[in-house]
Amino acid sequence: MPQPSAPRKTRGRPPRISREEVVATARRIVDEDGVDRLTMRRLATEIGSTPMALYHHVRNKEELLLLLLDDHAARTLRRPEPPAHPRERIIVAASAIHEALAACPWIVEVLTADDLMSASALWFVEQIVDGLVECGLTPERAVHGYRAIWYYTAGEIVVRATAARRRADAGPDADRATYRERIFADLDPDELPRLAQVADNWAPLTAEDTYLDGLRAVVDGLLVSR
Amino acid sequence: MPQPSAPRKTRGRPPRISREEVVATARRIVDEDGVDRLTMRRLATEIGSTPMALYHHVRNKEELLLLLLDDHAARTLRRPEPPAHPRERIIVAASAIHEALAACPWIVEVLTADDLMSASALWFVEQIVDGLVECGLTPERAVHGYRAIWYYTAGEIVVRATAARRRADAGPDADRATYRERIFADLDPDELPRLAQVADNWAPLTAEDTYLDGLRAVVDGLLVSR
DNA sequence: ACCTGAACACCGTTCAAGT
DNA sequence: ACCTGAACACCGTTCAAGT
Numbered sequence: 053m054p055q056p057s058a059p060r061k062t063r064g065r066p067p068r069i070s071r072e073e074v075v076a077t078a079r080r081i082v083d084e085d086g087v088d089r090l091t092m093r094r095l096a097t098e099i100g101s102t103p104m105a106l107y108h109h110v111r112n113k114e115e116l117l118l119l120l121l122d123d124h125a126a127r128t129l130r131r132p133e134p135p136a137h138p139r140e141r142i143i144v145a146a147s148a149i150h151e152a153l154a155a156c157p158w159i160v161e162v163l164t165a166d167d168l169m170s171a172s173a174l175w176f177v178e179q180i181v182d183g184l185v186e187c188g189l190t191p192e193r194a195v196h197g198y199r200a201i202w203y204y205t206a207g208e209i210v211v212r213a214t215a216a217r218r219r220a221d222a223g224p225d226a227d228r229a230t231y232r233e234r235i236f237a238d239l240d241p242d243e244l245p246r247l248a249q250v251a252d253n254w255a256p257l258t259a260e261d262t263y264l265d266g267l268r269a270v271v272d273g274l275l276v277s278r
Numbered sequence: 279m280p281q282p283s284a285p286r287k288t289r290g291r292p293p294r295i296s297r298e299e300v301v302a303t304a305r306r307i308v309d310e311d312g313v314d315r316l317t318m319r320r321l322a323t324e325i326g327s328t329p330m331a332l333y334h335h336v337r338n339k340e341e342l343l344l345l346l347l348d349d350h351a352a353r354t355l356r357r358p359e360p361p362a363h364p365r366e367r368i369i370v371a372a373s374a375i376h377e378a379l380a381a382c383p384w385i386v387e388v389l390t391a392d393d394l395m396s397a398s399a400l401w402f403v404e405q406i407v408d409g410l411v412e413c414g415l416t417p418e419r420a421v422h423g424y425r426a427i428w429y430y431t432a433g434e435i436v437v438r439a440t441a442a443r444r445r446a447d448a449g450p451d452a453d454r455a456t457y458r459e460r461i462f463a464d465l466d467p468d469e470l471p472r473l474a475q476v477a478d479n480w481a482p483l484t485a486e487d488t489y490l491d492g493l494r495a496v497v498d499g500l501l502v503s504r
Numbered sequence: 505a506c507c508t509g510a511a512c513a514c515c516g517t518t519c520a521a522g523t
Numbered sequence: 524a525c526c527t528g529a530a531c532a533c534c535g536t537t538c539a540a541g542t
Contacts, residue, residue: 067525092516103516105526113516171461174470182472191476195483200430200492207433235397244400246408250417257421266426273499293506318535329535331507339535 069101071109075119082120087158092116117162124159125170128152134179138186142201142271143264145179150205150263157213187275197274204270208263295327297335301345308346313384318342343388350385351396354378360405364412368427368497369490371405376431376489383439413501423500430496434489 077099081090092113096103110116129152134141153159180201184194232254241248250257303325307316318339322329336342355378360367379385406427410420458480467474476483 069526091514093514102527104518104528107517108525174461174465174473178470178473181476185472191472192479192483194472195476195480196486196488196491197495199484199488200495203433203437203492204426204430204496205433206437207429207431210436211429211432235400239400244404246411246417246420247400247404250407250421253418254421257418258425260422262422262425265422266429269423269426269499269502270430270496271499272502273495273497276495276498276502295507317533319533328508330509330537333536334506 069099069105069109071119073099074106074109074116075123078116078120079123082156082158087117121159121162122170122172124156125152125172128155129172129176131175138183139271139275141186142180142183143267145176145183146201146205146267146271147264149173149176150208150267153205153209154212157209157216160210160213184274189274200274201267201270204266205263208266295325295331295335297345299325300332300335300342301349304342304346305349308382308384313343347385347388348396348398350382351378351398354381355398355402357401364409365497365501367412368406368409369493371402371409372427372431372493372497373490375399375402376434376493379431379435380438383435383442386436386439410500415500419500426500427493427496430492431489434492 074095078090078095081095081098092103092106096106099106106116110119129148132144132148135144177198180198181191181194184197185191189197236247236251236254239248239251300321304316304321307321307324318329318332321342322332325332332342336345355374358370358374361370403424406424407417407420410423411417415423462473462477462480465474465477473480
């Protein structure tokens with residue numbers, strides 16, 4: 053969430069770079085070359101300044117990454133027309149968050165910020181908590197339900213992003229892909245019969261995108277009276 | 279999973295350090311000082327050798343971290359007596375994985391290895407997939423169900439571990455804690471009424487450990503015929 | 505086969521000083 | 524107030540050589 057910059061004092065040396073410029077340039081670097089390539093030194097160079105100048109606008113690299121996440125959320129989260137049925141409102145809001153995050157897998161490094169990714173996401177959290185309450189949960193259980201949905205969503209993003217990263221830097225002659233294959237090929241069907249049974253389909257099955265199915269299951273489970 | 283070391287050739291210089299020693303020393307460093315402090319250089323020093331000697335026993339740091347995860351899984355995963363009811367078998371197996379991972383939060387950096395954390399975990403995956411099949415799911419849906427449970431579990435670990443890390447290195451005068459507080463204090467009750475309603479309880483509610491409740495909800499949802 | 509020394513190509517951050 | 528230069532205290536990994 054871009055804070056309104058403090059009212060500019062007229063004293064002192066005029067700034068040459070702004071926090072907005074720092075964030076915007078960082079975003080460009082990350083989009084072009086990935087989050088690994090974002091270093092304070094490179095950022096300074098691209099902005100035409102020195103590493104130390106950056107520390108005047110952000111506290112440290114961690115804060116820069118959080119600002120980047122905020123920036124991304126504010127830029128890509130679009131509020132859908134909420135469906136009439138509360139259960140569907142929950143699904144739609146969670147899917148919107150998921151979609152925004154899935155679009156930038158580098159976010160994984162930052163994402164894992166407790167329960168709230170950004171002020172821009174509050175409206176979506178509201179939809180989820182409200183939907184759960186409308187479906188009959190107490191506010192307390194609704195907050196816990198929101199967290200279960202968030203764990204599921206964050207887990208999906210993190211697991212998928214890491215798997216993709218591994219595949220990418222394992223190269224074409226993927227030695228990592230064969231690790232799982234080797235394990236599955238060596239399964240003892242007596243000890244692990246179900247896994248042996250599905251072994252051949254494991255790769256295609258896990259390649260399917262089942263986020264939405266799983267989300268519906270999580271929501272259904274939360275709404276089942278127990 | 280410690281591979282049986284290849285049969286030792288009798289030619290060439292005898293090894294001074296072993297892969298096992300490398301992993302064991304790395305584990306000690308991580309336990310004592312955290313995963314951030316595990317560097318190839320320090321590991322070499324503590325083992326009484328040089329950084330380059332390590333590269334003779336592990337391909338690179340990433341592989342070392344995977345070995346560490348395997349080691350941890352093999353060491354801490356204990357197979358519970360599976361309950362008679364398949365639904366409870368699923369819960370018990372997932373909880374065991376969760377417990378093993380929650381005990382070493384540094385694992386987050388590595389954890390996010392696709393769908394399979396370690397060969398030692400296969401038995402637990404078997405319990406979950408089998409339980410889902412016993413409850414009436416097709417093998418295909420059971421694999422997808424396992425993944426939903428894994429996403430939820432991995433998400434819980436990652437989110438909680440990162441939150442804890444943030445709290446730890448924010449220090450006592452936590453500036454980060456007040457970020458959420460500030461956002462919740464500034465909530466517009468007209469726009470976000472539910473969040474405004476639960477704002478005061480958000481911190482205690484999210485501090486509760488609701489992994490098991492959420493897991494039960496996920497499993498219930500997967501078993502609801504849809 | 506296993507290990508070493510030296511080097512390459514970097515990091516994030518701090519300090520003291522300049523404008 | 525804002526920016527710079529130089530330095531601190533590190534990284535992971537590669538290369539060429541030694542035993």
